[in-house]
Amino acid sequence: MSPDIEARIIALTEQLHHLNYQYYQLDQSEVTDQEFDALLAELARLEAEHPGLARPNSPTKRVGGTITKQFPTAEHRYPMLSLGNTYSEADLREFDERVRKGLEGAEMQYVCELKFDGVAMSLAYEHDQLAQGVTRGDGTRGDVVTNNVRTIRNLPLHLRPAGPTRPPGFEVRGEIFMPLPVFAELNEEREANGEALLANPRNAASGALKLQDSAQVAARRLRFYAYSFLMPGRSQFDTHSSALEALSAWGLPVSDTWRRCATIEQVLDFVHEWDKKRFELPVATDGIVIKVDDFRQQELLGYTSKSPRWAIAYKYPAEAGRTRLQAVQYQVGRTGAVTPVAMLEPVPLAGTVVKRASLHNANQIAALDLHIGDMVFVEKGGEIIPKITGVDLEARPEGSQPIVYPTECPACGTPLIRPEGEAHFRCPNDRGCPPQLKAKLEHFVSRKAMDIDGLGAETVGRFFDLGLVTDAASLYELPAKAEELAQLERLGEKSVQRLVAGLEASKQVPFDRVLFGLGIRYVGETVAEKLAAHYRTVEALAAATAPELAAVPEVGGVIAESAAAWFQEPANLDLVARLRAAGVQLALTGEAPQPQSDRLAGQTFVLSGVFEQHSRDELQHLIQQHGGKVTGSISKKLSFLVAGDKMGPAKREKATELKVPIIGETDLLAMLPKPGETEAAAADEAAATPPDADSGTRAQGSLF
Known part of the structure; x- marks a missing residue:
């Protein structure tokens, strides 16, 4: 192994750790984004070529990619107790009296911290390296989510050589949260896709940490604030405040509030100051934590069975307002979902003036029994999304009538439909309803899709209103209209040149992002990436049946049905053909992986459950590399059901009913050629020892 390569990997690792700290902690950029990406790409390449030199906490781990089939649990060395909490300032005064009585009048100080609304996390550092991340769980044991935690950009994987001397091992307690702008963006995407909105950032952060694919966690852009230091024996610090200062010096993010x-x-002055001021922060807060600062005094005060006697949480009451419902407007999203929005008399609430509130769907309107003119109670869900929580029935205007949900699209007049099992009414006129068409164009040019420089959502919406564009393919006809565009207000020649260059550059956007940009219902970023990697060309994808699509990892039955139906529409196939003619990437470049053998040729498999040795994605790849096919549905033509842990009983029952052999992961692997084995020898062995299929009893190697 070349010492130069090892030295370069070490240098790149240290440089990227430093640049991450500068960017995420100090808001400073020492290099451009392009230079940073080039350094990261070089490190990733060297680690791939020399995996033995890759470090567990390499900056390349930030992007995720690890699949965790199940989260192991670990016992907390120091129990994660809950804090006693109150909504009363009188209770805070009583807490102060108890503390001073317990300390017999000794001089003391408190530390007041904002209580961030996220997920409590315990992080173990060993020899300056992040070693483990464990959720609170039941306070005694929690889930080990280290791979997911490593994707959090402002969390140091390697501590800085600054500040007080560190013990060889210690723990940091803190809060993982989703920033409010990220939460708002996520809900906008869900609303556009007709999905239920997330109630608050805490639920969003908690759900993200439970994802099995760390690459998906990285995409959620979570952040971390540290609030506690723990080490074996007596702390090296005398006070909590000095520990916070040390954590910050070591590179850990500590809120400066x-x-x-x-x-x-x-x-109480601190509590009052942040009652309104907290709404200016880019993170959800729900209260203040008050702690005795001195660690020896904390020891003297001790604990109850559930919480420390030296700390308490003051929680701000949910801020509610009472105002009049003036009207209900109905918005049509990209997928045709019709969302009702309550138009309110302006009311001050949680630091803002609220004029609108989402009503989500017809079910909520019916449950609230809303009438136009009602006096309604409004809160902010998680202090983010205004919502109507009730009606002041005593103030209801005489003779008012219940709100009746429209039966026709408010934009195009098409009769609405309500698919079975869905809460939203939808406009099915996806090729003639103006709000849908405009929203699809805005989605196509968005940052996560084509990201066309000079052509943002506002500009493309304006072009649609002027009749200059009608769909994604028509965008590539804009260069021919350059002179006309330059005459438009707020554009000009330079803006048009930038737009034309952006359209040309977008022809190099990879196939998976183009597929995401098409706006197929339920096909998000991750699903688009999986489908593109599996089928490699749009032609192969368009020819796939719904059961075949459902067999692709991360693609369920609902997504598969939606994608298959989309490619069966002639208008959509025409759109794809026009995009191809424009030069847009509709295939993955490079050679597809070549089959290693035809050992499984002619055999079809269904994979179900969680497997011990491989992920489902890996098993599918193995099957395909040896000539087999993977599908998502069980039929008489199926060769084998490969059963993993936690497989649903319905598939087992159907396989048994149709007499489809049920095998385990070990059985499947035994069917493959061994390393160095010739095809002839493999075929002979396969004929002699077929897999022990489950015909009513458990197969050897099965994971039932």
Whole structure:
């Protein structure tokens, strides 16, 4: 192994750790994004070529990619207790009296910190390296989510050589949260796709940490704030405040909103100050945590069975308002979902003036029994999304009538439909309803899809209104209209040149992002990436049946049906043909992986459940590399059902009913050629020892 390569990997690792700290902690950029990406790409390439030199906490781990089939659990060395909490300032004064009585009047101070609304996390550092991340769980044991935690950009994987001397091993407690702008963007995407909105950022962060694919976690752009330091034996710090200062010096993100307070009056001043000011922060907060600063005094005060006596959480009451419902407007999204929006008399709420509130769907309107003119109670769900929580029936205007949900699209007049099992009414006129057409164009040019420089959502919407574009393919006809575009207000020649260059550059956008940009219902970024990697060309994808699509990892039955139906529409096939003619990427470049053998030729498999040695994606790849096919549905033509842990009983029952052999992961692997084995020898062995299929009893190697 060349020492130069090892030295380069070490240098790149240290440089990228430093640049991440500068960017995410200090808001400083020492290099351009392009230079940073080039350094990261070089490190990734060297690690791929020399995997033995890759470090567990390499900056390349930030992008995720690890598949965790199940999260192991670990016992907390120091129990993660809950804090006692109150909504009353009188209770805070009583807490202060108890603390001072317990300390017999000794001089003391508090530390006040904002209580961030996220997911509590315990992080173990060993010899300056992040070693483990464990959720709170039941306070005694939690899930080990280290791979997911490594994707959090502002969390150091390697501590900085600064500040006080560190012990060889210690723990950091803190909060993982989803920033409010990220949460808002995620909900906008869900609304556009006709999915239920997430209630608050905490639920969104919690759900992200439970994802099995760390690449998906990385895409959620979670962040972390540290609030506690723990080590074996007596702490090397005398106070909690000095520990916070040390954590910050070591490179851990500590919110700079904390303050030392000498009296309960100063504590209450802090509480009052942040009652409104907290809404200016890019993170959800729901209260204030008050802790005795001195660690020895914490030890003297001790614990109850559930919580420390030296700390308490003050929670701000949910801010509610009462206002009049003036009207209900109905918005049509990209997928045709019709969402009702309550138009309200302006009311101050949680630091903003609320004029609108989402009503989600017809079910909520019916459940609230809303009438136009009602006095309604409004809150912010998770202090983010305004929502109507109730009606003041005593103030209902006499003779008012219940709101009747429209039966026709408010934009194009098409009769609405309500698919079975869905909460939303939809407009099925996806090729003639203006809001849908405009939203599809805006989606196509969005940052995560084609990301066309000079052509944002506002501009493309304007072009649609002017009749200059009608669909994604028509965007590539804009260069021919350059002179006309340059005459438009707020554009000009330079803007048009930038737009034309952006359209030309977008022809190099990879196939998976083009597929995402097409706006097929339920086909998000991850699913588009999986489908593109599996089929490689749009022609192969368009020819796939719904059961075949459902067999692709991360693609379920609903997504498969939607994608298959989309490619059966002549208008959509015409759109694809026009995009191809424009030069857009509709295939993956490079050679597709070549089959290693035809050992499984003519055999079809269904994979179900969680497997011990491989992910489902890996098993599917193995089957295909040896000539087999993977599908998502069980039929008489199926060769084998490969059963993993936690497989649903319905598939087992259907396979048994149709007499489809049920095998385990070990059986499947035994069917493949061994390393160095010739095809002839493999075929002879296969004929002699067929897999032990399950015909009513458990097969050897099965994971039931």
